[in-house]
Amino acid sequence: MESRIAAVADLANAAGVDDEAILRIANRLQHHCVLELLYQEVLLDVLPHDGREKLVVQHDLEIARHVVGYLVRAERGQVSVEPLPWSQDLSRAGADEADVRIHQDLSAFAGMLRAVFGPDSVSGLAQVADTLASGDRGTGVPWGELFAERARRNADLAGLALRFGSDKWGARWYARQYDRFFRPYRDRPVRILEIGIGGFQEADRGGASLEMWKRYFPRALVFGIDIEDKRFLETQRLRTFRGNQADPEFLSKVLEETGELDIVIDDGSHFNSDQIKSFEFLFPRLAADGLYVIEDMETSYWPGFGGSSTEFSSPSTGVGYLKDMVDGMNYEAMTSDATYRRRPTDRTVVGIHFFHSMAIVEKGINEDGGLGAMIPDEVKRQGPRYLMPDYPVPPEFESAQDAANAATTPPKKPATNGTKTVTRPLPTAADEPGVGATSSK
Template identity: 45%
Template structure:
């Protein structure tokens, strides 16, 4: 399990926690503000892939005013061959973005805010002087490229505001197309979008190839713009690691490993099981990780069709088999209503009985909501047996029930 990422992750978590604080700039400037600026510009660089940019490389200069430390310059070069962020400055840049540290961190890592953009200044390179307008003039061509770069970088300074399906298509996630999950995800998870959430997805994709997969992780990272995203896979996927996205190697069928993972990286606000889809693995992962989901959080299980396939540990004959994924979910439905059920003698509710507050099922997809299942049961005086049982036959026939 990687540990080299922890200092950087802790820095970003601190920035996320302070992003909307009134004195964020002062508090983040305490100590060494340069890593804060570097992490923030790195986040902007990562978001530029979401927006159209220039057809040739353009370097945008950031000038970040830091309380008590003066100005920290940083460069972000964007273009068709990628992007590169690095400390420093250039003479006479085509685009200069001037920010104070509080406004920059608030725009990039804070919740959606009507003040976004109010704390920056955009300065474009001056025209060389009076001249006849020629669209093919090299200076004008470069000016147009710089304008596109300014748009791309400014958009990346704020949160992504499009829908989840567009992100799935952008990064190649099969949550849209291979399946049709993204509208359901958006319906249930949109409420977390502006929150500093922690997301764990089991199953990274790409199978054994170290640099393949990760499309859904990138989708989550940009949709939850204040999140820390973790991906679990049986293969080493550390080549996919990037700011706010960390991969972990391990087995979802190993409960001791999962408990250790949760202690290191949890608690989690969202867990998505898109792993092996073997019923026993799905159940093991849920039992190990659900206790580490935050109150108000959501646990998601994908690809429930394997619950009916024997070769995946499913059972197509006994549809209530609790050893299958769907059969197990049916036990959660009963647990949700444990206060209203008949029990032989005293009944001690299980952890999931007490903690599952909602279950939403779609084709091959389940959302389990975490909270305190403490709603009052049906009135104690109401009969728990069949109210028709003790009525004379004529009354049973017509369904007549009298209080």
């Protein structure tokens, strides 16, 4: 079978189409392999909460008037599948150990696959619970309650953070912002990359956030980058890479494996230069409607991480770098003589959200045109008085506007009349007809 993570991605994508599409994928991958992937997801977190270490399911598929049986064994978080010998007797010799027996035609099988890997996978767990309960042979497992509890636990991001020990709740309070921005992506087959897995050099530690994301996004492929080897965390929807987040060659190889990413979360070294380098490489390659998150941005003010507590807008810090993008988002509104230096993100950043120690950047098409692009330079410089000379403006603005007009308007030559010299200054808002001209005799 092709790589497990690629197989799950194919199932998730096909499950969002129709039964025919997902059955084509199932035939290509072979049914026993698909059953393994299916039950790995179905029984995720269920058995430990029921206190059972082992469960055996006999799953029969009716294919072209024949019945093909499989024995699915789930034990200590691992799932294995073996074909049963063909027999007219559906009880099947060798299947007496089965705790649950399920018999499905291909239409029902496709429905179960779509319930687990499809866009309604959160609510689809209830359908799976009913299927298992209908084939239960007296195990006493409260399938409905277990799957309802699983759905409830996985819907609460703060609870998931606490459950797996992620610092995104409690020490950081990031979970409520993540839930606000990530919830629209929950039922999509997204690809998520988190930079920084945690656990430092300890071989069996880290990955709390990756486990959290895997459950919060039931159709997602989750990837992690760390400078240490964290392969012990890998499962069929989770993969890790070892390397430097600021190395474009390494990041390029990662993207070859992950494909286009929908969400990137930088919780890596927290060095400002690394944050900027990772953003400049990954953001242009992010999905068109993707999200890019940078955590722990307090290091923008810490000299030991390349930050500064005196140069608050320095583009060499993470916060200062993003501050520059605020102007870039509004490039279409600038006057033609603007001194702003254009950057590639001007046309692709549609939102920047700052929170305590964290920022979320939204990707999209920032070429709306709109009012800012259509207004002539003269109006932008002179304001409403360009069209309505008597338009009331604040006094402090009026003096500043007079100075700006004087700087951009060529001075008039004095008018001469015999021995008299008459100077007529530009009118101001306080001027009335016939008032404000002075003469020297």
